[in-house]
Amino acid sequence: MLVFSSTLFAQITFDQHRYKYDLLVKRFGLAGTGVETVLKNWEKADSTNADMLQGKFAYYFTKAQTGTVEPRPGKKYLGMDPVITLKDSLGNDVNYFEINVFDDELYAEALKVADKAISFWPDKLDFKFMKANAYIAYEKESPDMALACLMELADENQKRKSSWEYDGQKADQQFFQEAMQEYCFSFYTLGTQSGYEAFRQLSEKLSVMFPDNTEFVNNIGSYYLIAKEDYKTAYKYYNKVLKTHPDDMTAIRNGLLAARRQKNLKQEKKYLEMMVKYGSERDRLQAEGRLKAMKK
Numbered sequence: 001m002l003v004f005s006s007t008l009f010a011q012i013t014f015d016q017h018r019y020k021y022d023l024l025v026k027r028f029g030l031a032g033t034g035v036e037t038v039l040k041n042w043e044k045a046d047s048t049n050a051d052m053l054q055g056k057f058a059y060y061f062t063k064a065q066t067g068t069v070e071p072r073p074g075k076k077y078l079g080m081d082p083v084i085t086l087k088d089s090l091g092n093d094v095n096y097f098e099i100n101v102f103d104d105e106l107y108a109e110a111l112k113v114a115d116k117a118i119s120f121w122p123d124k125l126d127f128k129f130m131k132a133n134a135y136i137a138y139e140k141e142s143p144d145m146a147l148a149c150l151m152e153l154a155d156e157n158q159k160r161k162s163s164w165e166y167d168g169q170k171a172d173q174q175f176f177q178e179a180m181q182e183y184c185f186s187f188y189t190l191g192t193q194s195g196y197e198a199f200r201q202l203s204e205k206l207s208v209m210f211p212d213n214t215e216f217v218n219n220i221g222s223y224y225l226i227a228k229e230d231y232k233t234a235y236k237y238y239n240k241v242l243k244t245h246p247d248d249m250t251a252i253r254n255g256l257l258a259a260r261r262q263k264n265l266k267q268e269k270k271y272l273e274m275m276v277k278y279g280s281e282r283d284r285l286q287a288e289g290r291l292k293a294m295k296k
Contacts, residue, residue, distance in 0.1 A: 017038060017042035017045060017052070018042075020038045021035065021039065021051075021052075021055055024038060029062070030055075030058040030059060030062040031058075031059050031060075031062040035059055036059060039052060039055055039056050042055075048120045050117070050120075050121055050126075053116065053117040053120070053121075053127075054117070054130070056113045057110050057113040057117065057134075060106050060107070060109040060110035061107070061110040063106050064102050064103045064106035064107040064109075064110060065101070065137075066100070066101050066102075066103070067099070067100055067101075068099050068101055069083060069084070069096050069097065069098055069099070070097060070099050071094050071095065071097075072095060072096075072097050072099075073095075074191075075095065077095075077097040077099075077191075078097075078140060078141070078189075078190050079189035079190060080097055080098070082095035082096055082097050083097060083098050084096045102137075102138055107138060110134060111131065114127060114130055114131040114134060117130070118131065123162070123165050124164070124166070125165065125166040125171055125176075125179070126165075126166055128149075128153055129179065131149060132146055132149045132150055132153070135149055136186060140190075141190065141195065142192070142194040142195075143187060143190065143194065143195060144194070144198075146183075146187075146198070147187070147198040147201060147202060151205060154205055154206060154209060157176055157209075158209055173210075177210055177213055180202070180206055181215050181216070181219075183202065184199055184202050184203050184206070184215075184216070187199040187202065188222070188226075193227070196223060196226070196227035199223055199227075200220060200223040200227070203216045203217075204216075207219075207220065214241045214244075214248050214251070215250070217241050218237070218241055218251055218254065221236070221237030221238045221241075221254060221258075222234070224237065225257065225261075229261075231259075231262040231264070234254070234255075234258045235255060238251040238254055239255070242274070247278040249275075249278065252271055252274045252278065252279070253271075255270075255271045255274075256268060256271035256272065256275065268290075268294075269294060272287045272290055272291050272294075273287075276291070
């Protein structure tokens, strides 16, 4: 008579659930036919399984959304291009965008799963990001909860003495900073006042936590350049970066953009000269051409 250890038997059982889940998702989608039943059976076998929790979150989060096409003012909405542009009765363009509308009850279930996953797997960034992404998708123009979630995550990161995990691998501080910069960019691309404010607040916090990372200081400069059109303050942050990193092309290019928007030839000349010194061959040739034109 064969005798199997409970651990081996459990592994075989979980693999069977995972196989069934992957098969159904491939055929019918994350919230398709039979997926909920497989997830319930999988949860009965192991309520803390990370893959099961991720699948359960995806089920509720996907099921909560209904896609609609609606008109919105402007050429972009939340960083997206219109799916179609029509004319109104006066001949004006009306842009229509694809928008996901959420069922609040199903969305709340997805968040419950995210919280459960985080409590079982506190070292996994996957679940932290999963929750932040859910907030961003749900809140749209005003990412208040997403900002609070990420600010809390940044504080938690400062207190950690061990590495995070992400996608089954160790995630170092460089990875964490890059991921947080992606969230800063997500707020920026919303193109709303609330989005810009979230972009500023998160960037300011991260610039203090990671003083050697110039991206976050550049972000603050870009906030004043784009959201406030405060060119003097934008220069202040770009120049702060260039004081310690004179070859930082993000600061140089954005400083040049600010100078041109302000029509400040003195500042434009300053950044062009930096571009000649530190830019690529193409940057150098373009900057030299502009400097020559300015002398005429």
